[in-house]
Amino acid sequence: MPQKTKETPMMVQYNEMKSQHPDAFLFFRLGDFYEMFNEDALKAAQILEITLTSRNKNADDPIPMCGIPYHSASEYIKTLVSQGYKVAIAEQLEDPKLTKGMVKRGIVKVITPGTYLNESIGINENNYLAALTMANNQYILAFSDVGTGELKVTTLDDFNAVLTEFAQLQSKELVVSEDISAENLEQLQHLQNFTLSHFSLTASDKDDTLARYQHVVAEVTDAAELQGLLTLLAYINSMSHQAIDHWQTATHYEVAHYLHMDYYAKSNLELTESVRTKKRQGSLLAFLNKTETAMGFRLLKQWLDRPLISLNAIEQRQNQVEDLIEHYFERLEIKELLHGVYDLERLVAKVAMGNVNPKELLQLNQSLSRVPGIIATLDHIVADNEDTDVWAQIRGNITDLPELTDMIQSAIKEDAPATLKDGNVIADGFDPQLDEYRDAMRNGQQWIAQLQADERAKTGIKSLKVGYNKVFGYYIEVTKANLHLLEEGRYDRKQTLTNAERFITPELKEMEAKILEAEEQSQILEHRLFQEVREAVKQHQVVLQSIAQTVATIDVLQSLAEISESHQYVKPIFTTDKRDLYLKDSRHPVVEGVIGQDKFVPNDIIMNPETSILMITGPNMSGKSTYMRQLGLIVILAQMGCFVPATEARLPIFDKIFTRIGAADDLLAGQSTFMVEMMEANQALQHATDASLLLFDELGRGTSTYDGIALAQAILIYIHDHFDAKVLFSTHYHELTALEETLPHLRNIHVGATEEDGELVFLHKVFDGATDKSYGIHVAELAGMPDSLLKNAQAVLKDLEANNLNEVNKDQQLSLFSLAEDDASANNQGLVVSQDEADVLDQLKQEDIYNLTPIQALNLLVDLKNKL
Numbered sequence: 096m097p098q099k100t101k102e103t104p105m106m107v108q109y110n111e112m113k114s115q116h117p118d119a120f121l122f123f124r125l126g127d128f129y130e131m132f133n134e135d136a137l138k139a140a141q142i143l144e145i146t147l148t149s150r151n152k153n154a155d156d157p158i159p160m161c162g163i164p165y166h167s168a169s170e171y172i173k174t175l176v177s178q179g180y181k182v183a184i185a186e187q188l189e190d191p192k193l194t195k196g197m198v199k200r201g202i203v204k205v206i207t208p209g210t211y212l213n214e215s216i217g218i219n220e221n222n223y224l225a226a227l228t229m230a231n232n233q234y235i236l237a238f239s240d241v242g243t244g245e246l247k248v249t250t251l252d253d254f255n256a257v258l259t260e261f262a263q264l265q266s267k268e269l270v271v272s273e274d275i276s277a278e279n280l281e282q283l284q285h286l287q288n289f290t291l292s293h294f295s296l297t298a299s300d301k302d303d304t305l306a307r308y309q310h311v312v313a314e315v316t317d318a319a320e321l322q323g324l325l326t327l328l329a330y331i332n333s334m335s336h337q338a339i340d341h342w343q344t345a346t347h348y349e350v351a352h353y354l355h356m357d358y359y360a361k362s363n364l365e366l367t368e369s370v371r372t373k374k375r376q377g378s379l380l381a382f383l384n385k386t387e388t389a390m391g392f393r394l395l396k397q398w399l400d401r402p403l404i405s406l407n408a409i410e411q412r413q414n415q416v417e418d419l420i421e422h423y424f425e426r427l428e429i430k431e432l433l434h435g436v437y438d439l440e441r442l443v444a445k446v447a448m449g450n451v452n453p454k455e456l457l458q459l460n461q462s463l464s465r466v467p468g469i470i471a472t473l474d475h476i477v478a479d480n481e482d483t484d485v486w487a488q489i490r491g492n493i494t495d496l497p498e499l500t501d502m503i504q505s506a507i508k509e510d511a512p513a514t515l516k517d518g519n520v521i522a523d524g525f526d527p528q529l530d531e532y533r534d535a536m537r538n539g540q541q542w543i544a545q546l547q548a549d550e551r552a553k554t555g556i557k558s559l560k561v562g563y564n565k566v567f568g569y570y571i572e573v574t575k576a577n578l579h580l581l582e583e584g585r586y587d588r589k590q591t592l593t594n595a596e597r598f599i600t601p602e603l604k605e606m607e608a609k610i611l612e613a614e615e616q617s618q619i620l621e622h623r624l625f626q627e628v629r630e631a632v633k634q635h636q637v638v639l640q641s642i643a644q645t646v647a648t649i650d651v652l653q654s655l656a657e658i659s660e661s662h663q664y665v666k667p668i669f670t671t672d673k674r675d676l677y678l679k680d681s682r683h684p685v686v687e688g689v690i691g692q693d694k695f696v697p698n699d700i701i702m703n704p705e706t707s708i709l710m711i712t713g714p715n716m717s718g719k720s721t722y723m724r725q726l727g728l729i730v731i732l733a734q735m736g737c738f739v740p741a742t743e744a745r746l747p748i749f750d751k752i753f754t755r756i757g758a759a760d761d762l763l764a765g766q767s768t769f770m771v772e773m774m775e776a777n778q779a780l781q782h783a784t785d786a787s788l789l790l791f792d793e794l795g796r797g798t799s800t801y802d803g804i805a806l807a808q809a810i811l812i813y814i815h816d817h818f819d820a821k822v823l824f825s826t827h828y829h830e831l832t833a834l835e836e837t838l839p840h841l842r843n844i845h846v847g848a849t850e851e852d853g854e855l856v857f858l859h860k861v862f863d864g865a866t867d868k869s870y871g872i873h874v875a876e877l878a879g880m881p882d883s884l885l886k887n888a889q890a891v892l893k894d895l896e897a898n899n900l901n902e903v904n905k906d907q908q909l910s911l912f913s914l915a916e917d918d919a920s921a922n923n924q925g926l927v928v929s930q931d932e933a934d935v936l937d938q939l940k941q942e943d944i945y946n947l948t949p950i951q952a953l954n955l956l957v958d959l960k961n962k963l
Contacts, residue, residue, distance in 0.1 A: 104197050106132070106158070112185050112202055118292075119181035119205055122172075126191070128162040129184075136161045142178065143171050172206055179267075179290045182206045205334040208290045209268030210241050212444070219392045221245070225261065226270040226294075226327035230319035236260055237323040239342075241331060243393075243440035244447075244640060246311065246345040248320045254279055255357070255778070256350060262286055262358040263400050270294050270330045286358065292330065296322065300329040307332075311342045320347060340633075341447030343640055354402040354734050355751040359775050363756040363790075364727045365685070366399055379728055382685045383737075385657045387433035390440050390643055391650025398651060402734035404750055406669055412652070412736020413666060414485045418476055419656035420738075426653050428472050433650050436462040439643035446632050446639075453511035453520045453625065456632065459639075460503040466642060467495050469649065492645040499635055506628045521621050529624065532617040539610035543569070546603065554580045561603070569607040570597040655737040662692065664738035667729075668745050674785070676702040676821060679743035683725035684732065687740060696859040697741075700726055702821055706842050708811065710832060711825040712866040713846030715874045718859040719825040720756060722846065723790045726823060727752055730788060747821070751787040753779035755794055776810060785819040792825045804828045815840055832865035935959050 102110075109132060113121045120139055122129035131139050132150075136159040140147035149157035163171050172182050184206070188199045209224025225238040234257050237248040251257050261269070261283060268290040271280065280291065296304075304325045305312070311328075315321050324345055332338055362370060369377035380399055386392045403409045419426045437458040445451035446459070470493060477486050511520045521529060547561040556577045563569050567590050573581060574595045586598035599607075632639075658664070662684070670676075680697035687695040696718075702709060711719050729739045733746050755775045772794065779789050794807050807824075808831055814822055815838045835843045845866035847858035872888050938959065947955065 108197065108200060109185075112183070112200070115202065116181070116183040116205055119183040119207075120175060121183045121185060121202075122163075122168065123185045124165060124187050124200065125162070127165055129165050129168055130160060130162040132158050132160045134159075139175075142180075143174060173211075176206060176208050176211045179208055179288065181208075181290065202336070204336050207268055207292065207334055209266065209270075209292075210331055210334050211267075212242050212441075212448070212450075219389045221264075221393050221396075223264045223266040224268050224270070224327070224331070225264055225266040226323055226330065227257065227261075227275055228272045228319075228323045228326055229274045230322065233319070235319050235323035237320070237327045238264055238266065239327060239331070241339065242444050243390075244341045244343045244444055245440075246324070246327075246342050247348055248315060248324050248345060249348050249350060250317065250320060251350065254282070258282065258286055259355075259357045260350065263361070268292060270327060272296070272326065294326065294330045294333075296326045296329055301325050304329045304332065307338050308342065310344075312345045315345050315347055317347065339448060341444045341636060341640075352404065354404055354731070354749060356731075357753070357778060359778070360727075360752050360754045361400075363754040364724060364731070364752075366731070367396065377685065377689075379685055379731070382688050383654065383658055385654040386650045387430060388436050388646060388650050389438040390647035391433070391654065394647040395651045395654060398735050399731070402731050403736070404734065404748055406671055406748060409669070409734055409736055409748070411485060412655075413738075415489075415652050416656045416659060416736060416738065417666060418480055418485065419653055420660045422476050422479065423660075425472050425476055426656055429469060429649060429653055430657075432465045432468045432472070433646065433653070435465050436646060439639060439646065443636055443639045443643060446629060447636055449629065451629060451632075452513050453507055453515060454513045456503055456507050456628070457509070457511060459632070460500055460507070463496055463500045463642075466493065466646075467497075469493065469646070470495060473649075489645055489648060492641050493649075494638055494642060496635060496638065496642075499632065502631060503628065506624070515622060515625055518618055518621060521624050526620070526624055529617060529620050532613040532620065535613035536610055536617065539606055539613065542606055543610075546606075554582075556580055567597065568599075568611070569603055570599055571603065572597050655735070659738035662687070662740060664732075665741050665744050667733045667739050667741075669733075670745050670747050673704045674702075674707075674747050674819065674821065675704055675745055676700065676747060677743065677745040678726070678729065678739075678741045680741055681725055681729060681744075682740040683721050684728055684740050686721060686725075698722060698859075698861045700861075706840060707819050708815060708822040708824060708838070708841040710811075710835065710841055710843045710865070711823060711845065711861075712827070712829060712832060712843070713825075714848050714857070714866075715827075715871065716877070717846040717848055717857045719846050720792050722861060723756065723792055723823045723825060727754065727788065727790055747786065749786055749788045749821075750784055751782065752790070753783060753787065754790045754792075755779070756790060756792040773806075780810070780813060783814075783818055783820050787818070787820040789814065789820055789822040789824075791822065793827065794824065796827070800828075804830060807831060808834065811841070812838070827871075829865065835865075931962055935962050938962075 109121070109123050112123070113135075120131060120135050123131065136147060139145070140159075140161045143161075143163070145161050145163060147159060147161050149159050151157050175182055182205070183202050184204050185200050186203045188201050191198050207224075209222065211222065221240045222242055223238050223240055225236060228235045228237075234251040234254065235248065236251055236257060237246075239246045249260070251260065257279075265287065266289055269283065270292045272295055273293070283289075284291070301322070308325075308328055312321060312324050315324060328342075356364075356366075361367070365378050367378050367380045368375055371377075375381045380396055383399070384392060384395060386395055403412075419429075439459070439462055442451065442455055442459045442462070445455060451459075470490075473486065473490050473493070477490060480486065506522060506525050508520060508522045512518075523530060523533070543561050547559070550561070550571060551557055551559050554573075554577075556573060558574055558577065560572050561569065562572055570589050571586065572592075572595050578596060581598075586600060588596060589599045590597040678700040681700050682692070682695050682697050700709075700722075711722065713719055725740075729741065729744070730746065730749055730752065732739050733744070734748065753775070755772060776791065776794060779787075779791075783789060791810075794810060796803055807826060807828060811822075811824060811831070811834060814820065819840075832843050835841050842863075843865040844861050844863055847860045847862050848866075849856050849858065872885060872892065875888070876885055942955065944952070944955075
């Protein structure tokens with residue numbers, strides 16, 4: 096009869112470890128396998144697509160279990176981590192062969208999405224781990240990339256700023272303290288997928304972490320930010336079960352020192368991914384990326400995420416880009432040299448953490464071998480440059496390390512394998528003792544080959560062979576048919592096979608001992624020598640990190656120079672003393688990159704100090720959104736330090752960009768298109784300054800026509816009266832164009848279209864003044880709608896326009912958009928109405944006619960008719 100499964104000592108050990116990390120898959124080492132049990136086994140078998148079995152199958156409650164070979168665990172870990180899971184590794188801490196009873200085991204590390212170091216996941220991307228804490232009603236956001244050693248912290252005043260920064264980081268994991276509310280966490284999780292980890296910094300954690308990383312956090316003076324950094328570092332150490340030594344100096348940054356763009360603005364402008372595909376292709380980042388290194392790509396993304404607002408800093412980058420444009424051949428030389436540079440930041444991190452392999456040391460050496468050429472090319476640019484300060488910092492941060500490269504070259508074989516266990520890693524001539532062992536092994540092999548030849552000659556057995564296996568060592572193998580040819584008493588039997596016998600002789604036994612000793616000692620010595628080489632490289636960690644950061648900067652600058660030159664961009668001039676914006680023949684960089692410069696229609700964007708709002712009208716598909724987006728992208732390019740797509744460019748320096756472009760429901764958050772639209776608009780109205788840029792596309796279209804017009808007009812008046820920001824406002828509400836007569840800082844422009852033989856032709860050219868019609872039915876025709884439908888729509892349109900002209904004179908129409916706020920104006924038209932008529936009018940005003948069913952509408956008409 097089936098019985099209950101008893102908890103064995105091994106399962107007691109397993110359950111105790113699992114309780115330490117209940118949110119992680121526990122890989123429990125049993126011999127050559129990592130085993131998982133219970134819920135871990137059920138989930139892992141499904142995710143990893145491995146066989147699910149059980150312990151005590153005949154019991155009432157068999158324990159689900161599954162396992163993976165330990166030597167191939169990395170691929171399974173990669174699968175789990177990439178899907179947001181954690182993996183705790185429990186290893187055998189004793190040799191099972193030398194242990195009686197239960198083998199001692201312990202968790203040696205916990206791999207999480209934010210601490211995972213396998214470069215095969217997003218090799219060019221940062222893998223950020225963030226920590227969010229609170230102090231004095233402010234949010235402290237600290238983040239790191241364990242793979243590169245980057246470590247930063249900032250203080251944010253409100254949660255909207257947290258959302259913007261977190262969306263920019265795209266963190267794989269967030270560590271939070273207990274003072275972060277569930278509501279805030281829900282907002283963050285709605286924004287993007289990440290693994291949530293709770294961690295509280297104890298007094299002991301703080302003291303230990305501060306003592307270990309005092310040199311790393313020394314420049315952070317704010318107590319709350321220091322606490323946030325220590326929380327992050329203590330969490331990482333608790334997961335890795337070791338102190339990590341490759342951190343770059345932790346730095347504080349102010350979000351106010353960069354051009355502010357919230358999550359919506361970056362999404363709408365498609366800075367790093369396409370709104371439609373959610374992929375990098377089609378984004379400004381993909382277009383700008385002409386970098387040659389992984390570090391360069393990561394830095395380019397950071398520059399794109401954080402354009403500058405300091406004129407001096409912008410102009411310094413501009414001048415560096417200009418120098419590289421002017422030094423064409425030197426730039427090509429730099430690009431070619433960078434092409435052979437591997438990911439130095441991650442290689443240095445691997446050296447510091449002790450898990451770099453021989454091939455990676457060769458990659459590090461190849462990268463460093465390119466540095467002298469880069470330095471020589473930079474020196475040539477500096478020599479030609481009158482303003483040497485432009486390149487002084489870059490040139491000062493890159494250093495040649497000939498002693499290190501010579502040491503690695505002399506120590507590591509050119510064809511060294513990826514893993515140290517395979518041996519044959521250290522180059523001949525590097526260590527005399529190792530050379531002796533290798534000579535012994537080579538001579539031993541030659542001796543073995545000669546022994547085989549001598550034995551064949553002596554016995555006359557041509558099939559006799561001398562072989563080796565790990566279990567029985569060296570042997571002489573003779574088929575059973577030839578055993579009678581062996582000399583009696585000279586051969587000792589070692590192993591019997593089906594068709595052969597294996598023997599050993601005293602001479603072979605003696606040589607076997609010499610060869611195996613040489614092999615064993617060679618492996619031990621080679622391992623020690625490799626560790627010494629790795630430690631020698633680690634001593635240069637700080638200099639190597641500086642080289643990596645400098646190479647990344649040079650890579651981004653040459654990328655921007657290549658884009659600027661190949662697409663004929665112009666160096667913008669900044670008008671800091673007046674809010675003057677002048678772009679001659681400006682283009683959308685990404686669209687132009689796709690369709691070609693010869694096919695893209697350029698347009699001027701002109702906003703003198705007296706003009707703060709451009710009202711853009713024109714038909715759908717004519718290019719209004721492109722026109723708006725290209726201004727936003729040109730501003731970002733300019734404040735990154737890049738040249739811009741125009742023939743002439745004068746720009747103010749903007750502090751913030753707000754956008755409302757496109758429409759999308761946010762159903763998961765319970766927000767309609769119109770709600771999202773109003774929230775985005777409100778962000779701009781609440782936080783914009785005179786130095787901001789606002790891009791509003793079709794604001795107000797998510798509700799009824801009159802509601803939309805009223806809101807759009809009110810927003811325009813509010814902006815006009817409250818701050819002097821530059822605003823592009825596109826609309827189909829032609830009635831709003833009348834505001835040009837009453838708002839002195841608003842100017843109408845329109846995207847041209849014309850009709851040729853009844854067909855609508857888009858000119859994609861922007862002209863002064865307002866458009867005279869929407870061409871909406873023409874656009875529907877282009878979309879392929881049925882002719883009968885289009886004719887019906889045209890008839891309805893003519894009828895509506897005729898009725899509108901007959902029933903409402905021009906003055907009455909414009910009065911809807913009068914700036915005067917007089918609720919009684921509708922009744923103050925000199926008209927005399929009866930009380931019954933007034934009651935009917937009041938009822939019509941209050942009735943929500945758009946939500947009436949047909950029957951309800953008929954009943955309403957009957958009621959109104961009876962009252963009249």
